[in-house]
Amino acid sequence: MKVLIVHAHPEPQSFTAALRDQALATLQGQGHEVQVSDLYAMQWNPVASAADFATRENPDYLVYALEQRLGVKNQSIAADIQGELDKLLWADLLILNFPIFWFSAPAMLKGWIDRVLVSGVCYGGKRFYDQGGLAGKRALVAVTLGGREHMFGEGTIHGPLEEMLRPILRGTLAYVGYDVLAPFVAWHVPYISAEARQDFLLGYEQRLQGLADEQPLVFPKLAQFDEALYPLS
């Protein structure tokens, strides 16, 4: 299996980085090929802009998704985007590894999503959800956060974490066709002992070792909707 880990944390020694390294070691130990995109270390540019296209279909008015489609076709999309897109298409498994900032991804990672999941390749027209361009691949979100586990779930103060992560799990990963696995979550990280952190690493290792047998989360399928995307039945 080929694996791409996209990691975004401003502190190189963070526990989130330890999760990245755990995934790298465990997956390589199983014989998989692994590439890592460490967005802070790469000084990734997260800002989608006109500068992403060497030539433009419409130089006077930027429709970003349209220029993405043409830029990929004409190989005129920015080199940093093309490099990440090549890794994305190479990988059978995508792992997004990040600390929760405001119940979602840091801007650094959001900008990787904005720029790399290009229209015309990852999605477009009726190619989304189970018909998305990355169908057949799997995705895992691995996150660290400050909150305690009892603050998340039905009836809790923040509600289910999966609902907070909905734009990523469903609106992004499932949208482009990935089979999305349940997130791996390390809770309360800034406040816990070294032993508790070790337990999370061990739990992550075990999770990764059994990943092949996991069932993905369930999301809509296009066959449940008509041509205009109204629900059938």
Add this chain to the structure above:
Amino acid sequence: MKVLIVHAHPEPQSFTAALRDQALATLQGQGHEVQVSDLYAMQWNPVASAADFATRENPDYLVYALEQRLGVKNQSIAADIQGELDKLLWADLLILNFPIFWFSAPAMLKGWIDRVLVSGVCYGGKRFYDQGGLAGKRALVAVTLGGREHMFGEGTIHGPLEEMLRPILRGTLAYVGYDVLAPFVAWHVPYISAEARQDFLLGYEQRLQGLADEQPLVFPKLAQFDEALYPLS
């Protein structure tokens, strides 16, 4: 009333920019003071990093929220963050004005949230949700998107838009104490006629004129939870 409009769109002539200008004109016409932060025009830096702090409590290991708390207290936080924070605290109403990218905010705006909503001022300890640092202020999200209205809501292909926007509406704006109004949404924007766009502008103008009478969305209150944030009752 004092209003801050935070606008993020890579195309200066976009319809999203027209919504920004509509809000500016309507609110100024009502006698309100309005400031606009146009993040692309400002070349805003969306990346939260160690460079945001001239001096550090811990130069060897970055805990971003901790350095935010100290940076604001010591006035050693980056000047661009302090400038935006000053506007945020000045404003009675915050409008986030953006195109939906991946069912959430463009990285440019996410990075404004990551860097400007500083710990110790906007939230911290038990100061969140109705006890958040910005309690008493109101917030409105105004968005454009490509999807059609019938693709959003219960039982539809994407589900309710408010659920996709949950990390922003609840996890960010309500979290720091804002009374959050229902989003203003312009649907299917890249594909509609000039007349249909004009209708959205008119609808937005009318909405803004009646804003004072609107009831905010309902989110958790800390009084519903015990000291450890377990639900009471």
